[in-house]
Amino acid sequence: MRLLALALHRLLWFVPTLLGLLVVTFVISRVVPADPVALVAGETATPAQVEALRRQLGYDRPLPVQFVDYLARLARGDMGESLFTRRPILDDLTHRLPATIELTVVAMLASVLVGIPLGVLSALWRNSLLDHALRVLTVSGLAIAGFWLGIMLQLLFSMRLGWTPLNGRLPGFPPRGITGLYLVDAALTWDWSTFVTALAHLALPAATLAFPALATLVRFTRAGVLDVMQSNFVLYERAMGLPRPLIVWKYILRSALTSTVTQIGLLFGILLAGAVVTEAVFDWPGIGTYAVSSIVRSDYNAVMGFTVWAGVIFIVVNLLVDLALTLVDPRERVS
Amino acid sequence: MSTAWFVVTRLGRDRSALIGLVLIALLVLAALLAPLLATHPDDVFELHPSERLRAPSGAHWLGTDRMGADVYSRLLFGARITILIGLIAVGASLVIGVPIGLLAGYHHGWASDLLMRVSDIFLAVPQVVLAIAIAQTLGPSLPNVILALSVTYWPWFARVVYAETRALQKEVFVESTAALGASPWRLTVLHVLPNIASPIIVRASIGMGFTILTAAALGFLGLGPPPPTPEWGRTIAESREFLPDAWWYAAAPGLAIFLTVMGFNLLGDGLRDVLDPRLRRSPARDG
Numbered sequence: 001m002r003l004l005a006l007a008l009h010r011l012l013w014f015v016p017t018l019l020g021l022l023v024v025t026f027v028i029s030r031v032v033p034a035d036p037v038a039l040v041a042g043e044t045a046t047p048a049q050v051e052a053l054r055r056q057l058g059y060d061r062p063l064p065v066q067f068v069d070y071l072a073r074l075a076r077g078d079m080g081e082s083l084f085t086r087r088p089i090l091d092d093l094t095h096r097l098p099a100t101i102e103l104t105v106v107a108m109l110a111s112v113l114v115g116i117p118l119g120v121l122s123a124l125w126r127n128s129l130l131d132h133a134l135r136v137l138t139v140s141g142l143a144i145a146g147f148w149l150g151i152m153l154q155l156l157f158s159m160r161l162g163w164t165p166l167n168g169r170l171p172g173f174p175p176r177g178i179t180g181l182y183l184v185d186a187a188l189t190w191d192w193s194t195f196v197t198a199l200a201h202l203a204l205p206a207a208t209l210a211f212p213a214l215a216t217l218v219r220f221t222r223a224g225v226l227d228v229m230q231s232n233f234v235l236y237e238r239a240m241g242l243p244r245p246l247i248v249w250k251y252i253l254r255s256a257l258t259s260t261v262t263q264i265g266l267l268f269g270i271l272l273a274g275a276v277v278t279e280a281v282f283d284w285p286g287i288g289t290y291a292v293s294s295i296v297r298s299d300y301n302a303v304m305g306f307t308v309w310a311g312v313i314f315i316v317v318n319l320l321v322d323l324a325l326t327l328v329d330p331r332e333r334v335s
Numbered sequence: 336m337s338t339a340w341f342v343v344t345r346l347g348r349d350r351s352a353l354i355g356l357v358l359i360a361l362l363v364l365a366a367l368l369a370p371l372l373a374t375h376p377d378d379v380f381e382l383h384p385s386e387r388l389r390a391p392s393g394a395h396w397l398g399t400d401r402m403g404a405d406v407y408s409r410l411l412f413g414a415r416i417t418i419l420i421g422l423i424a425v426g427a428s429l430v431i432g433v434p435i436g437l438l439a440g441y442h443h444g445w446a447s448d449l450l451m452r453v454s455d456i457f458l459a460v461p462q463v464v465l466a467i468a469i470a471q472t473l474g475p476s477l478p479n480v481i482l483a484l485s486v487t488y489w490p491w492f493a494r495v496v497y498a499e500t501r502a503l504q505k506e507v508f509v510e511s512t513a514a515l516g517a518s519p520w521r522l523t524v525l526h527v528l529p530n531i532a533s534p535i536i537v538r539a540s541i542g543m544g545f546t547i548l549t550a551a552a553l554g555f556l557g558l559g560p561p562p563p564t565p566e567w568g569r570t571i572a573e574s575r576e577f578l579p580d581a582w583w584y585a586a587a588p589g590l591a592i593f594l595t596v597m598g599f600n601l602l603g604d605g606l607r608d609v610l611d612p613r614l615r616r617s618p619a620r621d622g
Contacts (some may be wrong), residue, residue, distance in 0.1 A: 020456035039472065091345050139351070143597035145548055148553045148571055148589030151578070159579035273461030277552050291554055295471055307468040311460040318459065 006326055014319050019312045026070050029064065029304045039300040042083045079305035084297045089305035093287055098180030099169055100279070102288030104271050106183070106202055107209035111267065115214040116260060119221025120253065123229065134218055141215020148207040148273045150281035157204060165201050165288050167283040168195070205282040209274050220263050224256040265321035273313055341419050345609040352605020358598030366414040373408035379565055388581045398583035401573065402563075406587050409565035413588065416477065416566050417595060420550045421543045424484035429539060432489035436496025437523050441504070451497060452488035462487045463549050469556040477560040480553055484546050496536050499531040533610035537603050544599035550591050 025226040030036050037044070037054045041101035045053070054060050056071055073079075122134045158166040165171075175185040175194050183202070228234060229252055237247050279288030287306060294302035346352045370376050371513070374396065383403030391398045395408040439447035457465065461498070462484075469483035502507055510524050553559050554568025562569065567588040574584035 017459055020452060021460060024465070025468065026458060028465075028472055030468070033472050046475055138596060139600065140593070143544065143548075143593050143595075143600055145551050145555075145568070145571075145589060145592045147552060147568075148585075148592065151571065151575060151585055152589065155579050155582060155585070220395060222541055269461050273463045274462060276467070277555060280556065291467065295467070295558060300471065303471045304468060307464055310464045314461065314464075315459050 003097040004128050005328065007323055009320050010319060010326070014315065017315055018312065022071060022074065022308070023067075023314065025304060025308050025311065026067055028307075029300075030059070030066060030070075033036075040080070040083075040321075042300070043298055073310065080309065081302040082294070082302045082305075083299045084294070084302070089302050092290060092302070093305060093309050096285055096287050096290050099131060099284060100288060102181040102183060103202065103205055103209060103279070103284055103286060104268075104275055105181075106206045107213065107266075107271055108267065109316035110206055111210040111213040111217055112264075114210075115217030116221050116257065118214075119218040119260075120225055121221045121227055122218060124248065126226065134222075138219045141212045141218075144211065146208055147277040147281050150205065150278055153204045153208060154281070164204050167281075169201055169285055170198050205278050207285050208281070209271055209278045212274060213270050216267060216270060217260070217263070221256070221260050224259045225252060228252050228281065230254040262325055265325075268317055268321070269314065272310065276310075342606075342609055347603050349605045351601045352486060352609070354604060355377025355598045355601030355603075358594050359602060362414055362418065362598065364419045365411050369408075369411040369415060373405070375405035375408045378404035378408045379412050379496075380563055388577060388584070390581075391583050396560050397587045398581065400570070400581075400584050406584060409570065410567070410591055412585055413565040413567045413570065413591070414595075416463065416560065416564065417547055417550070417592075420477070420481055420484065421547045421599075423481045424488060424546045424550070425539055426544045427481070427485035428488040428492055428542065429535070431485070431565060433528075433535060435489070435495050436493040437500055437527065438495040439493070439586060440500025441519060441523050441527070450493070454493040457490040458494065459485055462545075463552055466553060467556065467558065470553055475558050475561055477564070480550055480559050483549060483553070483558075490540060491538060491542060492535065495534050496531060499534055500527055503527055503530055533606075534593075535538060537607045537610060540599050540603035540606055544596040547592065547599070548596050587600050 029039075033039050035050075037050050037057065037059050040057070041050050041053050058066060060258065061069075077090045078094075082089050082092055085092060094115065109114050118134055119240045122131045125131055154166060169180055174182055175191050175198075176189050178188055182198040183195060186198055187194070234247060236254060237251060276288035276291055278284070279286045280292040283289060287309065291303060291306040291310075293299075294306065336594040346356065365372065374394075381404065383399070386395075386399050386403035387401060389395055389403075395405050395407065397410065400406055400409070432454075435450055439450040465487045466483040469486060470479055471481040474483065509522065509526060514523055517526070549560065551566075551568035551571075553564045555572045557569070557572065559566045559569050562573075570588045571585055574581060574588075577584055
């Protein structure tokens with residue numbers, strides 16, 4: 001019961017945050033520009049067309065009325081039409097979402113699977129050669145521009161060595177659509193050659209995206225494990241003569257990794273922000289590439305649609321992470 | 336002065352902070368002395384079509400770009416833009432965020448809650464997403480990039496200052512100063528602010544790195560200052576069609592971004608260790 005109340009409380013905070021985000025995007029798109037309609041109409045529109053569009057969109061009405069209308073439209077899933085594809089923006093974004101999810105999830109898995117063990121080793125073998133090497137790696141991971149890393153990886157592995165495809169998600173036809181995630185679809189339809197090709201296309205963008213997240217995870221895990229290693233209960237267990245492997249595996253890791261798990265929400269932010277530019281570098285057909293090509297085409301509606309969409313996804317994922325943590329970590333329930 | 340000296344000597348003993356300081360000093364020197372250090376100072380605006388895409392050599396240390404301009408010289412002038420963007424954006428975020436954090440931290444009430452909710456909204460979404468929307472709305476230019484970054488970065492300062500102010504309110508010295516009849520204004524500016532300066536300084540240094548990285552991403556996406564500005568992010572975007580042959584064209588500006596951001600991050604970490612005595616004893620923080 002108490003858990004349910006907590007979940008409801010979190011949901012209650014979710015509503016004002018979402019509303020606040022929509023106020024921010026509304027202000028950016030309607031209040032900040034000198035003439036929002038001119039932006040929506042595009043650079044080629046004549047003054048008469050702009051005026052007609054202003055009445056058609058209702059931009060001649062007072063701002064509070066416009067805001068309510070803006071919310072109502074979004075609630076119906078109406079983000080307007082793309083100036084370029086002339087399709088509803090929500091359709092475009094939904095169509096491209098699986099590609100972004102696949103890339104982000106693979107990058108997340110890679111950073112967790114590699115980052116946490118490296119962080120643990122780095123803490124256990126503190127001041128070893130590995131620890132120093134990893135410190136250089138974490139410092140680099142947080143300082144490197146993702147788009148540049150991607151281009152350098154392309155230069156080396158695709159252009160010079162020819163080991164990986166240069167860009168894109170899959171040449172030719174995608175596997176039979178079930179989830180829209182090519183790896184999952186290929187595995188489900190037992191199409192292993194497509195699976196391998198899809199994986200090869202994923203390798204570089206996923207590595208580019210995972211690098212900063214991996215650096216963050218190594219850092220957090222290392223700090224977490226060291227904190228626990230210096231705590232009184234570990235000192236006590238050591239004094240009691242418990243064997244080191246037992247202390248490490250049973251006590252240190254279990255208690256240190258729970259705090260690492262709480263960082264995964266934060267990790268998602270790094271990944272989502274990185275996805276925009278990473279997708280642009282690798283022509284990965286997700287929502288990031290959509291945003292970037294819309295910027296290039298001055299497709300104002302589409303850029304704003306992307307902002308709302310990315311913001312909403314981000315807030316929803318944070319809510320889900322929060323809820324999951326409440327279930328997993330008893331300490332979260334108390335605070 | 337003695338505090339400043341203490342900080343400097345402590346930083347000098349911290350190896351990574353020292354590397355950070357050196358990197359930042361190099362960046363500042365490059366920006367200030369760009370016209371003197373550049374081998375081809377006029378190449379920011381001049382075209383030399385016959386010298387296009389030359390590999391690094393004695394005449395062009397880092398090669399030439401698609402216009403035949405010297406990559407090394409343009410890089411130096413690009414450092415000016417980078418510093419300008421970082422300083423103004425972080426400075427503006429400080430000016431907005433610190434008073435909001437102090438105000439919301441000191442006063443308890445619905446207005447404080449509202450201010451913090453507003454900053455939470457900005458923190459809930461990755462900075463680059465909102466910055467893209469703002470920069471696209473305002474159009475690509477240097478002032479607009481700075482504006483987009485300031486508007487999206489101030490909540491970090493507001494958050495830090497708010498949390499520290501709330502924590503300080505429970506301290507005896509704040510309570511007793513209030514009991515002596517100090518006005519809220521005097522209390523926050525003369526007593527609270529100096530005591531929370533350390534986390535603000537640390538956040539500012541890390542914020543410089545973060546802001547420069549986001550600015551480069553905006554430049555790469557075409558939302559930065561328009562050409563022929565030697566902005567580093569845009570230069571990398573321009574270089575892409577000449578790969579893999581003109582590798583120097585893409586590699587040099589990315590390396591410059593990397594070293595700059597690393598400088599500010601290392602300095603920020605070093606400052607945190609030196610300025611925060613609570614962390615100094617904990618070896619877990621040295622990573």
